[in-house]
Amino acid sequence: MPITHRHLFGPGPTNPYPEATEGLARPLLGHLDPEFLAVMDETCDRLRQVWGTANTRTLPLSATGSAGMEAAFVNTVHPGDVVVVAVNGLFGQRMCDVAARCGAEVIPVEHTWGTPVDPERVVAAHPNPAVVAAVHAETSTGVRSDIAALGEAVRAAGDALLLVDAVTSIGGIELRADDWGVDVGYAGTQKCLGVAPGLAPFTINDRAFARRVQRPQSWYLDLGLLGGYVGEAGGSGGRTYHHTAPVAMVSSLHRALGRVLEEGLENVWARHAEAGQQLQQGLEALGLELFVDKDHRLPELTTVRVPDGVDSAAVRRTLLERYDVEIGAGVGEYAGSLWRIGLMGPNARPDAVTLVLGALAETLGR
């Protein structure tokens, strides 16, 4: 059965960069083939650049962003540790659940959905937590939080590790893990990096690695064991089998990262910023109301209030069936009252803005 081409303008996955698709189609190599190991090493180097880190332990975990979240917590949270989680949407809530399963004493710092993380409230929540966790780009609400400010506040308050979710920010908006004091970070491939879902770019610095759980509850995500698999010190020497690397996905990520770095990270961020701004202005020109204040909106993911009397699901269905345009619904209590429109990776372009605005305008009869 032929598969329809869709314009993936939801919260992810996005359409891949052509280079990512080419990477998938390359002849398959063995996962310990020296040629593949060179691709893996270069992928880790490229990931360091998009993370803004010099961390040796920067790698693509072989699973989706949620596995990145699991890996971050199971490797750093010891039973009984105090973990402060900034919660301003679904993914902050999920962090609380994951941390609790590691035996942490979780202190959620609740924020109104649609607002950014408040560093002062987060550091005031406990005098000496082991870990402070936050989401950089909350995909459930379209909010960007200031991780630089949070990192500064966390460092000033004590020696907690800062654990950050960059699933929807990496490759789309400014991200500087080292400058911002991020100790542990995880991301996903299917958003602004413009690759299919399936890998979790991950980074952990020496400070966090030294404090890690020696025998975490997850064998698969044990960073101590994974070191041998990606080549702990960089370089291909002494590589040992841990699991069969998803060779085609790594090759795809490798190519997409090459493309992003060739365009230039700052140019890629600017392209996302411009597309997001054009979309947001266009939505307001259609008389639609945006959910997030101007200062805290993500360019790559815009949340729009569904107008009164409009059937949210019916509009999404029409967009899909008539225009092959996918947009997302809201989540949680906003499931029926918000739309989420993503312009990520190759879709952060003016032609995508025009298409989604035109399709929405026609569907709404505006």
Ligand SMILES: Cc1ncc(COP(=O)(O)O)c(C=O)c1O
């Ligand atoms: C901010 C954030 N964190 C974590 C995840 C989980 O990633 P995945 O669905 O790839 O497992 C997502 C997915 O949308 C996300 O947006």
